[in-house]
Amino acid sequence: MQSITIVLLGIVGMIIGWFFYSKFIATKIFRLDDNNVTPAHELNDGKDFVPTNKVVLWGHHFTSVAGAAPIVGPAIAVYWGWVPAVLWVVFGTILFAGVHDMGALWASARHKGKSMGALSESVIGKRTRSLFMIVIFLVLLMVNAVFGVVIANSFVDQPNAVFPAWTAIAVALIIGQLLKRNFSLIPMCVVGIIVLYASVYAGSYIPIELPETMFGLADTANWIIILFIYAAIASLLPVWMLLQPRDFINGMQLIVGLLLLYGAVFFAMPDITAPAFNSQTAESTPSIIPLLFVTIACGAVSGFHGIVASGTSSKQLNKETDARFVGYLGAVGEGSLALITIVAVSGVALAASPEEWHEVYSHLGAGSVSAFINGGANLIASGWGLPVDFSSTILATMVVLFAGTTMDSGVRLQRYIIQEWGEIYSLNALKNGAVATLLAVGTCLLLAFGAGGSSGSGGMIIWPLFGSTNQILASLTLLVISVMLIKLGRPARYTLIPMFFVLVMAFFAGIIKLKEYYLAENYLLVFLDAVVLIVSVLVMLEAWSVISRFKKGEATTG
Known part of the structure; x- marks a missing residue:
């Protein structure tokens, strides 16, 4: 089969979802209404709560959520076959x-821009x-x-990406300072993108590598430590100084990368x-159900x-109806990245024959990001005629910048929770x-070193645990939205069915991994896995209690 068939069917499906299903959910279920004043207007402080054009906000939301995960996950899961991966995406x-x-945007906007954690207290109860x-x-x-390890591995495997990755940070810092001094955004961005791609070209000739062993640690481990030192500093800087301009640069990089990859498929x-x-999966390969999900x-x-969505995007929502454009279309954008990743690691650009493909994907976990970079680079080279080395540097830089931005935001959000x-x-x-x-x-x-030893490889070892925990969180978010809908007397099946499916798959995947971690005597991951499973059960019981009391006409604020 030609990859263009997969691309066309996938994109057409998402377009239909956008024009029809998202409109139905927005108008009939969430009932988005511009007569409702959004927190961006009600609490406008010029800092966190700021009414924002929906296209600009979509860019912020899209680049914030589209880290390396829609590349890593599909590039691993294709091992079970490209059909189930494409269907799930x-x-x-x-x-x-x-x-x-x-739904997360709508729910947060209806509750003064509260985060999902704070929102769960308002909707379900204090314990929740x-x-x-x-x-x-x-x-x-x-x-x-996970992303710390992904970036470190990319730096080791693709040393040409090191120079442009750090150059992008310098460019973002300069743009942040100029924006603070009211310089025009568009000229700066044009210059910034030119400098970024000039650094990508230069990086093809300036590979930067750490010694294989330094301070008694492997090069990957040293990169991980350097990256977290950077993330700590970045998370303490004002958002205008680095995070916001870096988000914008990454957005431009993402759009260019998608255009190059999809264009190459058509050409x-x-x-x-x-x-x-x-x-022909390896004997130790776990079942596709539930692990694929x-x-x-x-x-x-x-x-x-x-x-x-509830942490930053809801605070910038100009009109309530913008939640459809920002939220649903943001998900479509990430889905399109996952779809082209599957194509890049499934075609002749990566392996000329089925036999060669099985050599690359010898077991679950093989291929991954390196397969995306190699396959995508060959795809771009064949479609656009660009040099393979330059193409691979573009994609490696894209992966690193996405993952780096997520690390910046992730460490910052972790700090917020601790405070x-x-x-x-x-x-x-x-509080400090x-x-x-x-x-x-x-x-x-x-976690990185405790789960994976001195190599710091724990980030990839915990990928299935991250996936199940992340999906459990998604199901809990859908649960909060469902409780809101039930209280409003609206149909909740459109959120309850996805919630139930995701929760069941994630819960059983967590149980499977719990057994694996226990047999491997990795008690740190056993503990984390057990905590997530127990907490998810407790939240579900709390929610069921609230729903039962509400249906009986009792108070639901507890």
């Missing part, structure tokens, strides 16, 4: 992710907030640990060499999106930004 985007993201915050903290912890029309359903999290449905715990439990030390940041970074390093 396309239908997950249409029926799950879009509704989840739009504490439980929700534990799951959110663990998701952020795993996101940061080259490569064949698919990966099996539709892989019947947690391996591909971002790109199908992701609890991390709810954190972003919030300090407020709740009157622990003054935790520097102390909270050190604790956030310290727990990330503990």
Whole structure:
């Protein structure tokens, strides 16, 4: 089969979802209404609550949620075959992710821009907030640990990406300073993008590598430590100084990358060499059900999106109806990235024959980001005629910038949670930004090295655990939205069915991984997995109690 068939069917499906299903959910279920004043107007402070054009806000939301996960997950899950991966990405985007993201924006906007943790207290109860915050903290912890390893591995495998990746940070810092001094945005962005791609070209000739062993640690481990030192500093800087301009640069990079990859498919029309359903999996390969649904999290449905939607995006919503454009279309954007990733790692651009493809994907976890970079680079080279080295540097830089931005935001959000715990439990030390940041970074390093040893590879070892935890968070977010709908007397099946499906798959995946971690004597991951499973059950029981009391006409504020 030609890859263009997969692309056309997938994109057409998402377009239909946008024009019809999202409109139905927005108008008939959430009933988005511009007569409702959004928190951006009601609480406008010129800093966090700021009415924002929906296109600009979509760009912020899209780049914030589209980290490396919609690349990593699909590039791993294609091992079971490209058909199940494509089906989950396309239908997950249409029926799950879009509704989840739009719903999180709507729910938060209806509650003065509250975060999902605080919102759970308003909708379900006080105990739920504490439980929700534990799951959110663990998701952020795993996101940061995973992406730290992803970037470190990319730096080792693609040393040409090191120079442009750090150049992008310098460019973002300069743009942030100029914006603060009221310089025009468009000229600066044009210059910034030119400098970024000039650095990508230069990086092809300036590989930067750390010694294989330094301070008794491997090069990957040293990169992880350097990255978290950077993330700690970045998370303490004002958002205008680095995070916002870096978001914008990454948005431009993402759009260019998608245009290059999709354009290459239409120009080259490569064949698919990966099996539709892989019947030659290794003996130790876990069952596709439920593991597929947690391996591909971002790109199908992701609890991390709810954190972003209720954490920053809802505070910038100009009109309530913009939630459809920002939330649902943001999910479609990420789904399109996951879809093109599947194509890049399934076709002749990566392996000329089925036999060669099986050599690359010898076991679950093989291929991954390196397969995306190699396959995508060859795809771009065949479609656009660009040099393979330059193309691979573009994609490696794209992966690193996405993952780096997510790390910046993730560590910052971890710090917020730790400081919030300090407020709740009157622990003054935790209220300090520097102390909270050190604790956030310290727990990330503990997980990366504690789960994977001195190599720091724990970030990838915990990928299935991150996937199941992230999906459990998505189901809990859908649960909060469902309780809101039930209280408003509206149909909740459009959120309850996705919630139930995701929760069942994630819960059983968590149980499977719990057994694996126990047999491997990795007791740190056993503990984390058990905490997530127990907390999810407690939140569900709390929600059921609230729904039961509400149906009986009793008070629901507890």
